[in-house]
Amino acid sequence: MFQNNNNSSTHNNHEGGQAPVYKQFMTFKPAEFRGSTYPIISEEWVQSMETIFEFMQITEVERVRCSTFMLKDDARIWWQGAKVALDLNNITWREFKEVFYGKYFTLSTRNKLAREFLEIKQGDSSIADYVKRFERGKYFAPMITDDSSMELNHFLEGLNATIRRDVRLSNPSSMRETVDRALMAEKDNQDIIREARAKRTSYQGRESHVPAMKRPFNQSFNRNALPQSSYNQAANSQHSQQPRNFYHNNNNQRFSQRPQQSQQSKRIQPAGSVSSTKSSNTPIPVCTICGKTHIGSCMQGSNVCFLCKQRGHI
Incomplete structure (x- = not known):
């Protein structure tokens, strides 16, 4: 019986000269649609179905049946609920797309x-x-893509300035020619950047082998940068340039007149004594009278007290 049915089916197909619609549809290997939150995927699936239908030349109802046969997973579950409100015997392809876009490609998304x-x-x-982005987006702005000159100009305006300049200089006449010129201009710019980078790297390599130049002399005076002897000479030179009517004490304070000497320093030292005003660094000489080291007059044999320098109580 199964063999007879197959023969009958084959005979009918040859008589009609055409295979069943679903078999013809499956020979094009249509894509499945499982549901997607990305609207571009939904639009691409609809366009792939329409491309197949152009070759098949089938009715509106057959288009809907073939398309819904490729719905899987979440999309199949959605269609089971959506088809209840539709007349599947008289539904058109346009009506199916409106229902489909209402779920997976809303009007607000299309406007965006x-x-x-x-x-x-x-x-x-x-x-x-x-x-790629331009080709995908042009379907949502038919007011531009319906005019070839407007589409070409819109494509040029979106290019980067350097590439747009090179493409316009070539004066392309079609969209395909414009894309080819843009690809060549992009390659030329990449070659220019690559050559400039190689020259810069080569220059830096040569510069690293050149001995370092001497550091320029700093005109500003820096005490720490000079040896001690040089600093002393500079200080003495500056001190010698001070006005002659100014004097400095040990604390480096300036006076308009030389400070007066104390009365003690004006006294005449007696013979045989050592001056007490000499620097503390000078060694005290040995007294020739008593044979000891001391400063001032020697009191040996004078009946004068060594402590109070008075007579009469020794």
Whole structure:
């Protein structure tokens, strides 16, 4: 019986000259749709279905049946609830897309993508990535893409300035030619940057082998940068340039007149004595009278007290 049915089916197919719709549809290897939150994926799936239907030349109802056959997982569950409110015997492909877009590609999302396409810029992306974004976004702005000249100008305006300049100088006449010129301009710019970077690296390599230049002389006076002897000479030179009518004491204080000597320093030292005003660094000489070291007059044999320097109580 199974063999007879197959023969009958094969005979009917040959008589009709065409295989069943679902078999013909599956020969195109259609993509499955499992549901997605990314609207571009939903739009690409619808477009892939429409591309197959253009070759098959089938009715509106058959388009819907073939498309819903490829819904899987979450999308299949959604369709089981959505088809209840539809007349599946008279449904059109346009009605199915409206229901489908209401779930996976809302109007607000389409408007947002349209605005993004109107403001599209290359930025840091490559020409290949920019072209991909441009091709995806142009479906949401038919007011631009329906006019080839407007589409070409919109593509040029989104290119980076250096690449846009080179492309316009070549005066392309089609979108394909514009993309080719943009790809060549991008490659030329990359070659220029690569050569400049190689020259810079080579120059830095030569510079590292050159001996370091002597440090320029610092005109400002730095006490710590000079040897002690040089600093003393500089200080003496500055001191010698002071006005003659000014004097300095041991504390480096300036006076308009030389300080007066104390009365004690004016006294005449008696013979045989040693001056007490000499520097403490000078050794005290040995007295020739008593044979000891002391300063002042020697009291040996004078009946004078060594402590109070008075007579009459020794």
